[in-house]
Amino acid sequence: MELPEIIENVAIELLRSAVTKLPDSVEKALLKALEESQTDVAKTQLQAIVDDFITAKTSILPMCQDTGVVSFFVKAGEHFPIIAELPNILKKATIKATHDVPLRPNAVDLFKGNTGNNVADYIPWIYWEIVPNSNMLELVAFPKGGGSTNISKLGLLKPGEGLKGIKRFIVDSVVDAGAKGCPPYFLGIGIGGGEDIAMNLAKKALLRSVGTHNTNLKIAELEKELLKALNELKIGVMGLGEGPTVLSVHIEVAGRHPASLPVGIVFSCWADRHAGARIDSEGNITYLNF
């Protein structure tokens, strides 16, 4: 098989895997939440979630009807032979996956309506990264649902508001989100950079395995402190007031302009879906574990 065909097949498999099988660390977090839940409503709701993702895994069908808008995180080694063709290969894979998995057609053109195949201008979106001295391609399929997208937020705080302002913005964002994005949530937070950089980092933070912390100890402390505090809000599973509200907080921090303090917060619903693989220039495939 030629390399373009291998990449296309891997991309289809990643989309299938993302919508039918949760990353191991996400699955573990949800099972632990069910085990620890004390009340009837929390138990019923978490049991329904667990039953649903187990059915999805065994039947290889999407766990949620909202199979998301498709994006890919791409890390292309500078020596990987196929880079310029990638957008077209990923578009073809998305169209095929839409039919085969199937995925719900979720790409809507502003004027022409739903394109019917999950491909539209700029969609699937690609987050590019070029890796020096590498002959590998790393692909992560990241389909993002609409419900949790709609509650994501960007705060352009005044630098004087500092850490207190950042914490307040995050608490207020979770309160505003309430039940709307299918809690328990997984949170990705990006601080600094600029308006788009903070949001980008927030999204990227969701790729980290659940339960891991930022290697910067101060940021790791902030993650732990926020996780504990946000659960005291008691929004609960599905916003019904019982069980966990947030299962992980991942924070990435970039340098910032002296006059700006951007904070991006990207919510993932309980179905924190993504799947990845590495392909070398010979076409050997290694699937990633999140």
Place this chain on the structure above:
Amino acid sequence: MGEFHLTTPIIEEAVRRLKVGDTLYVSGTIVTARDEAHLKALELHNAGKKLPVNFEGIGVFHCGPVMKKSETGEWTVIAAGPTTSARMEIFEEEFIKAFHPRIIIGKGGMGMRTTKACQEEVCVYGAFTGGAALLAANRIKKVKDVFWLQELGMPECLWVYEVKDFGPLVVAIDSHGNNLFAQVNDRVRENVTKVYKQLHIIEPGG
């Protein structure tokens, strides 16, 4: 808190017995309708035109499903969990008054206008576990019909489903003016101050 099993067409007295926090299972007919279907239905109604579906006594399901057509042309449900109901808040009061469904099914809850319409027209809102699309699909026994597919697309059109014990739904708005999500929200608002203090956003006692 009780468990109830209702079959469509649902009568007024059955709905009146339901209270927030009850668990509900529905059998019979439910029809999917999201933003665009609500808008189109109300536009037709206001123009004095007839809808292809009679919503009276049945369930309206806030859902944009994944459907698959077989080679013989039959539709099957792949995944059909609820979508965020808050988006339909701008339509639902008028929709309930115009078409008299007995159950609105979705996720995340709805606002005070829908709560008022549920009280006046004797309707309830049942919350289905968000994202649990395969559980929902397993309770859908038959795809009876589809309307507006060409015009609105798969997620937005009207899918008419025959369901058996569709649930568990948590009654989150009853016909007595109670709204479970609003109650939780009130408690969350109270908890915010505590959380601010815990995070030293405001000082204890401040």
